[in-house]
Amino acid sequence: ELTGVSIVTYQHIKVPSQGEKITVNKAVLEVPDRPIIPFIEGDGIGIDITPVMKNVVDAAVEKSYAGKRKIEWMEIYAGEKATKVYGKDNWLPDETLEAIKEYQVAIKGPLTTPVGGGIRSLNVALRQQLDLYVCLRPVRYFTGVPSPVKTPEKVNMVIFRENSEDIYAGIEWPAGSPEAVKLINFLQNEMGVKKIRFPETAGIGIKPVSKEGTSRLVRRAIQYAIDNDRDSVTLVHKGNIMKFT
Template identity: 75%
Template sequence: MESKVVVPVEGKKITLQNGKLNVPENPIIPFIEGDGIGVDVTPAMLKVVDAAVEKAYKGERKISWMEIYTGEKSTQVYGQDVWLPAETLDLIRDYRVAIKGPLTTPVGGGIRSLNVALRQELDLYVCLRPVRYYQGTPSPVKHPELTDMVIFRENSEDIYAGIEWKADSADAEKVIKFLREEMGVKKIRFPEHCGIGIKPCSEEGTKRLVRAAIEYAITNDRDSVTLVHKGNIMKFTEGAFKDWGYQLARDEFGGELIDGGPWLKIKNPNTGKEIVVKDVIADAFLQQILLRPAEYDVIACMNLNGDYIPMPWRLRLAVSVLHRVRISATNARCLKRLTGLRRNMRARIKSTQAPLFCLRR
């Protein structure tokens, strides 16, 4: 199939050496304009980033932008119903780093979520979300400056994996019958007309996420890593996430028990500073990040909890500072800007505001 993407004449690919990104002076960065407000926000974002690079490097470095396609624009370029072309996925893998705008969800079939499809196809298992206060940003709470955390959200498992069946479908009835008759499950309160889903949580998926969180804490000289979970209710998924996280900290980073455990302490090999690895129940955590945010630093959590956790920060901080980057095992990265704004909101926002806040790190 003929390529629909114009590769910049000037610029070089970002490469991977010894597990680290090697960024040339003129990297080629793929970008997805996005749907809805993407047409407004993305051009402004490109200008802001170009200006920031010029200011920081005084012309010695420059980004060569390369547009790739996903969402509604993809159907215009590649043809009807081609929402996520293979070429887009191949280019993100090849060029290592990409940035995207908000994407629509096709109506009436096809891919249920283009964002989820990108995560799954590229195995973007880490959603890294720094959350901090910027002076001058309006906040309804006292001392918003105490907030300075980094969320590591597991992106490939949990109920967001999309393993579910519609009520009254043959597959749903088959799963329910198996659970009741073969597994002896008696906790399905209303088995008739019942949709059902599965919540996967694996040791491998947990450990690679917690490993990334601890490595980040070491590299950036942070104080603690907190495992957020609902293990008090879901003992074999959320509870296992907590247990596997502690196990990894002991086995790979020499974690030592604090006062008999389960909290651990790790010595930062670079600075000698102590890093505390601890855990907290999700609902208590959501309260504490508003009341005692200074007690939390790097956060590791499963997929669903990671979706909820930023919500209280919308009370403490402006929504525009909640940016994120998704990272794969091969260090492919997909940055995401402001989310949740639809096309009918385009006329009600100043499109230069979102990229200014979302790209400041």
């Protein structure tokens, strides 16, 4: 049974003295009046935009609930700041992942791409480690905002994009690398592939698409449509070209 009390001891993460965890009951988030929300400040402009984000969210919560509810922010670390706190090359500490799992909801600033191997992309690593398979993108019109669309007031959709499979699996090698050359040779010599137009200068990526991954994405979109009284669900694909993936 999940409770509002932290069950993990952290090395560098300071848990707020007040507030409770967001918990999950039958796939539904249960949010207390003072939820603890982990945040990653981020690299680059993160130091500027993350404090502003917190101020805006705090102001919105204050206005909406008249002081009855309040977020307790808890900083966790990834990116360059993590290497300063945890040591060189520790771009994504284990306890950051554990904190996100324990507190269910987190928000992050922009993260740099580590140089020198190990993690190719911190964003991809977060998605894969936490199995964040849905990229949910609401698209709607706000009155008064200029738009090139003829009837922007009719635009109101929510896009569910695969976030862990397909090209987002991050399985790729740069052009000219030993791995790319080896894979191209295998495809041409062992698999009979003749469609690589410029093999000498081609980077190579592999896009795994599973039945299970596809089913859970579609299932989540359909459930969202049911829960939010949406009229339809549209599957967007390129099946005439990519017949198997």
